[in-house]
Amino acid sequence: MVIDSKNSDTDRDDDVCERLASDFQTAMLRTGFFVFLFRGNLLLMLTLERFSFGIGDRFAHQAAAQLRAFQMLEARGICVAPVWNKSNREHTFIGSEPQSVFDAGRAAVEALGWKRPWHVDADHIRLETVDRFMSCSDFFTIDVADSIGKPAAAEDVRAFVDRHSELQGPIELAGLAVPLSISRAEIERVVSKYLLAVQDAGRIYRYIAAAKGEANFIAEVSMDETDAPQTPPELLIILAALADENVRLQTIAPKFTGRFNKGVDYVGDLQQFEKEFNGDLAVISFAVRQFGLPANLKLSVHSGSDKFSLYPIIRRALERTGAGLHLKTAGTTWLEEIIGLAEAGGDGLALAKEIYAYALEHVDELCQPYASVIDIDRRLLPAAATVNSWSGTQLANAIRHIPNHAEFNAHMRQLLHVSFKVAAKAGTRYTDLLKRNAEIVGKQVTENIYDRHMKPLFLD
Ligand SMILES: [Zn+2]
Numbered sequence: 001m002v003i004d005s006k007n008s009d010t011d012r013d014d015d016v017c018e019r020l021a022s023d024f025q026t027a028m029l030r031t032g033f034f035v036f037l038f039r040g041n042l043l044l045m046l047t048l049e050r051f052s053f054g055i056g057d058r059f060a061h062q063a064a065a066q067l068r069a070f071q072m073l074e075a076r077g078i079c080v081a082p083v084w085n086k087s088n089r090e091h092t093f094i095g096s097e098p099q100s101v102f103d104a105g106r107a108a109v110e111a112l113g114w115k116r117p118w119h120v121d122a123d124h125i126r127l128e129t130v131d132r133f134m135s136c137s138d139f140f141t142i143d144v145a146d147s148i149g150k151p152a153a154a155e156d157v158r159a160f161v162d163r164h165s166e167l168q169g170p171i172e173l174a175g176l177a178v179p180l181s182i183s184r185a186e187i188e189r190v191v192s193k194y195l196l197a198v199q200d201a202g203r204i205y206r207y208i209a210a211a212k213g214e215a216n217f218i219a220e221v222s223m224d225e226t227d228a229p230q231t232p233p234e235l236l237i238i239l240a241a242l243a244d245e246n247v248r249l250q251t252i253a254p255k256f257t258g259r260f261n262k263g264v265d266y267v268g269d270l271q272q273f274e275k276e277f278n279g280d281l282a283v284i285s286f287a288v289r290q291f292g293l294p295a296n297l298k299l300s301v302h303s304g305s306d307k308f309s310l311y312p313i314i315r316r317a318l319e320r321t322g323a324g325l326h327l328k329t330a331g332t333t334w335l336e337e338i339i340g341l342a343e344a345g346g347d348g349l350a351l352a353k354e355i356y357a358y359a360l361e362h363v364d365e366l367c368q369p370y371a372s373v374i375d376i377d378r379r380l381l382p383a384a385a386t387v388n389s390w391s392g393t394q395l396a397n398a399i400r401h402i403p404n405h406a407e408f409n410a411h412m413r414q415l416l417h418v419s420f421k422v423a424a425k426a427g428t429r430y431t432d433l434l435k436r437n438a439e440i441v442g443k444q445v446t447e448n449i450y451d452r453h454m455k456p457l458f459l460d
Contacts, residue, residue, distance in 0.1 A: 045215045046138060047296055048250045049117060050324035051458075052081040054300075055449070056331025058090060058420050060100050061434045063108035065442035066333065069449035071112060078458045082114075083139055085121035085328060088129040089369070093421040098122065102136035123328075124222065127204050134211050139218040141253070141300075142204045144197040145225040152195035160191045164240055166290070171236075173282035175321065182233050190237045197223065198238060202245030214248070220326070222253035224302045225372075230254040232279030236287060243291035251300035251326045254280065260304040262373050263332045263417040264410045265403060274313045281323045298324035304373055305332040306401050311456040329453070334420045335399055335413065336448050340441030341433055342395040348433050349392045351426065356395075356412070357384035359419035370418045380411040400444075401452065 055066045063084065070082050084105045091098060102120045109118055122133030124143040133140070161184060169181035182190075201221045208217060221242060223230060230238065235254055242249060257276055258268020266273070280299055288297050301307075301314070306329075318325055338355065341348030359366055360381060367374060387395065397407035399416060423430045434441055 048218045049081040052083050052326045054083045054085045054328030058331050058334045060104040062333050062445045063104040065445035067108045067112050068446045072450050073454045081117045083119040083121045085123040087123040094424045098133045099136045141220045141222050142201050143222045144200045145223050147197035147200045148226050150196045157191050161188050173286050175282045190234050194238050198241040205247045219249045220251040221249045224253045224255045226255050229257045232283045236283045239287040243293050248294050250294050253300040253302045261375050262304045266307040266309050281321050300326040302328045305329040333445050336444040337441050339396045339400050340444040342392040344437040344440050345392045348437050353388050355422050356387050358422050366418050374414045376411045376414050
């Protein structure tokens with residue numbers, strides 16, 4: 001990772017040499033540079049590990065508690081790279097700067113003595129929003145979903161179809177019973193739908209590469225924030241087009257079938273998901289060889305957190321194929337903070353109840369930006385007066401994601417998930433409580449990641 005010390009305005013008073021030495025040390029700690037063969041050229045590139053896990057930390061107080069879960073997993077012999085992610089939207093809602101995500105990650109890495117790679121993801125950036133992430137991120141999620149379905153130049157579409165007659169197949173894909181054959185008309189339809197998005201990804205990728213150096217960042221292309229899922233044949237065509245644009249992506253986040261609501265389990269057809277997920281893995285492994293994409297290219301699942309029922313499917317697929325995975329979660333750490341404060345009682349519990357009461361009063365405003373990724377039945381949201389009569393444990397039980405717990409309420413959980421800006425408004429009153437209750441809050445954060453996510457994905 002290349003660190004631009006000019007942009008670290010948080011500790012101006014530091015001795016510059018000390019600062020650069022520490023940046024260099026951090027860069028060395030994070031080093032994951034490997035030689036790549038890309039379209040006949042050998043390249044030294046910052047390389048994402050086989051397994052990586054995206055974690056959100058809205059208020060930048062839980063990085064150490066999050067990292068502890070990765071250490072516990074490492075102690076069991078499984079290495080997963082932590083990737084701290086925070087989107088422009090979340091920064092805007094909270095009023096934070098991207099540099100704070102890097103600073104919190106580095107502090108945690110130093111405090112816990114983490115010697116393995118770690119990354120900072122400029123999550124869902126576009127050309128208009130990438131600049132302020134440039135110096136403090138080494139992972140960029142290039143979001144081109146908005147350009148899906150917009151027309152690309154007709155001659156570009158025609159040129160793609162002519163250039164890629166091999167896509168018409170039949171293509172034998174390892175692990176798939178039936179070879180893939182895609183008609184010329186179908187290729188044309190898919191390219192017409194996605195080519196402009198791919199060209200956008202190329203523009204954003206080259207912009208980042210010009211600023212940072214192509215070898216110094218990990219590129220992900222995301223198309224998940226759209227209505228229609230991309231099928232495996234569509235993914236194949238998209239990857240061919242990305243290779244044509246010379247985008248050396250290491251992860252791709254398609255939209256999968258089903259609903260990925262924030263902070264709650266998957267809603268959809270599990271069999272269909274499994275079929276698609278396995279199809280995508282087969283397509284990726286073929287595309288790496290056929291189009292010379294980076295050998296570590298893998299799926300990124302923008303899970304919206306807590307897709308527990310998908311974990312056994314994903315795990316089976318990874319074990320069967322040896323594929324890698326980036327699993328992005330969506331800042332549910334903030335819910336663990338509320339759970340911890342509720343459990344702490346006293347002022348912590350009082351603020352947790354206040355936040356809920358405020359959220360309930362402003363439900364429209366808070367839910368509107370997330371309308372497509374939450375499903376809240378308002379009749380099942382308890383009244384503020386009811387919640388005010390609850391004990392801390394009762395409130396914690398209602399929010400903590402143990403789906404079969406009698407007191408769990410998925411509607412409350414989703415509402416609070418999108419209400420982090422209410423806590424941001426409470427300012428230091430909220431963050432001081434986090435500091436004062438660091439132990440009980442941190443325990444929730446670590447246990448959540450380790451017990452509910454890592455264990456089912458990697459251990460038991
Ligand atoms: Zn996403």
